[in-house]
Amino acid sequence: MKAKINGVQIGYDDFGKGPAVLFVHGYPLNRKMWRRQVEPLVNDGFRVILTDLSGFGESELREDAGDLHTHADDLVGLLNYLGVGRAVVCGISMGGYVLFDLLDRYPKRVAGACFVVTRPVGDDVQERVKRAELRRALDNGETDQVREAFLRVLMTPSARKKSRSPDMREVCEWVRSAEPLSLAAGLNAIGGRKDYTSLLKNFSLPTLVVGAELDRVIHPLHSEILARHLPNCFRAVSLKGGHLVNLEKFQAFNGHLLEFLRTLVPRSRDMAEPSVPSS
Structure with a gap:
């Protein structure tokens, strides 16, 4: 499905009924x-909302x-x-960076947060050089x-060996179809992100x-930093998987995510309320 959001077409899917869970994909992938x-x-019993970030999947590329x-x-x-x-909101990699920004600027819109292979720190000098080269x-x-x-970095060696599987074959197709301008915009967004390490203590909502x-x-150490400071x-x-852990180890991933979501339902009945607060 598509909707005009903030002036451009955004691709999304909306499945089921119940408390809403919004998934934000990583770079350079799609929903x-x-x-x-x-x-x-x-x-x-959850409502699942998937969306393409600007420039990826079925979403138009914005100038900004x-x-x-x-x-x-766009998420809001x-x-x-x-x-x-x-x-x-569940964000993986770049989707996690977008989630940090969402928590920082629209905290009342988020009932709980799931950070998947993401990190709160900004780029160091070596990473800035690498992004500039790309x-x-x-x-x-x-x-x-x-x-x-x-x-090469998104997929573990074992996943690359399974590249003929439906999941990994599609991953290859998604990455190889990403447009140059979208790739460049994503690199700029990731490279210009804020360092949230000192702000983690302010994010008091439930997190996974x-x-x-x-x-x-993303080094596993960054997950430890998040867990220590949230x-x-x-x-x-x-989990014993690579960057696409939600695909490589989907059964274990889904188990942990569902257990987390179930703890939120009794105290977050308003998640699926149709009224939209001002923000």
Whole structure:
């Protein structure tokens, strides 16, 4: 489905009924990466909302898509469009960075947060240099090389061996179809993100942290930092998978996520209320 949010077309899906759970995908993927989470949550009585960030999947690229604020604004716009006052938000990698911005600027719209293979710290010097090299490669027309570089780190060696499986085959298709301008905007948004380490203590809502032992993008140490500093962390787990842990280890991932969501239902009945608070 598509909706006009803040002036551009945004792709989304809306499944089931009940307390709302909004999923935010990672870079450079799209909302389909959450395919393994939809049915278990809907069957358990949750409303599942998936959305494409600007420039990815079926969402148009905005001129200001290189700013995380833009993506958080789109999430709020979509919740408004769907009549959802509050939702649990689950963000992976770049989606986790968008979630930080959402918590910082729209805290009343989030009933609970699930951070998946993401980190609160900003880029260090080495990472800034690496992102600059990738942007330069895109400017030089080396888009295919950049796409393949991302695939090498997104998938563990074992996952690459399973690249003929439906999940991994689709991952390859998603990355290889990402447009150069969208790739560049995403790099800018990630590289320009704020360091939230000192602000974690202010995020008092219930949280779940999921790391991945074999992740080649986000070191598991960052999940430990989140768990240590978030004041209301329900659980921090590290699954034996790579960056796409919600696909590689979907059964374990879904189990932890559902257990977390069930603890929120008794005290978050208003998550699915149609009224939209001003913010």
